[in-house]
Amino acid sequence: MTTLNTYLTFEGNCENAFNFYRSVFGGEFAHVGRFSDMPADPTYPIGDEFRNQIMHISLPISKECVLMGSDTGGHGAPIIVGNNFSISINTDSKEKADAYFAKLSADGKETMAMASTFWGDYFGMCTDRFGINWMISFAEAAPQG
Template sequence: MTSLNTYLTFEGNCENAFNFYRSVFGGEFAHVGRFSDMPADPTYPIGDEFRNQIMHISLPIGEHSILMGSDTGGHGGPVTVGTNFSISINTDSKDRADAYFAKLSADGKVTMPMASTFWGDYFGMLTDRFGINWMISFAEAPAQEE
């Protein structure tokens, strides 16, 4: 099964925003990850001022929807309100993830090629030829309980 969810991007206030959304929709966060949780990568260094910011957060809303988000962590330039979102696609196979990625990225811009990640997903990001941001993911590793 493939699912579509909204992914919001913030410039340092993601945690405050998601605490607000939780107060509106109820429920509990399925995941809260901070930039300090990431393995060190000299290609994408995280400054001390960003280490406590949100790398990824997810809030289930209803039975089939998840609101997700992150801070920029100092990467990706300034946030432009109104375009600070991506459509997140979660697929049921690596082949389907690759197919969606190839089709959506045609005449667009790949911002992160499809690759296995430290959190266990096969994941990539792109902006399509119409300027819409997409995140495509296949969970290679089984989900772990927190």
């Protein structure tokens, strides 16, 4: 099964926003990860001022829908309302993930090639030819909390 969810991006106030969304929709966060939880990577250093910011947060809204988000952590383009979201696709196979990625990035921009990640997903990001940001995932490992 393939699902589509919205992924919101913030500049330092993701946690405040998601606490608000939780007050609106109810429920509990399925995952809260901070930039300090990431393995060190000299290519993408995280400044001390970003270490406590949200790397990834997810709030289940229903069985089929999850609202997800993160802060920029000082990386990426400046946030402009309208470019601060992505559509997240979760697939049930690597092959589907690769196929969606290839089709969506054609005549667009690959921002992160499909690859296995430290959090256990096969994951990539692109912007399609119409300027819409996409995140494509296949859960290679069992979910961790």
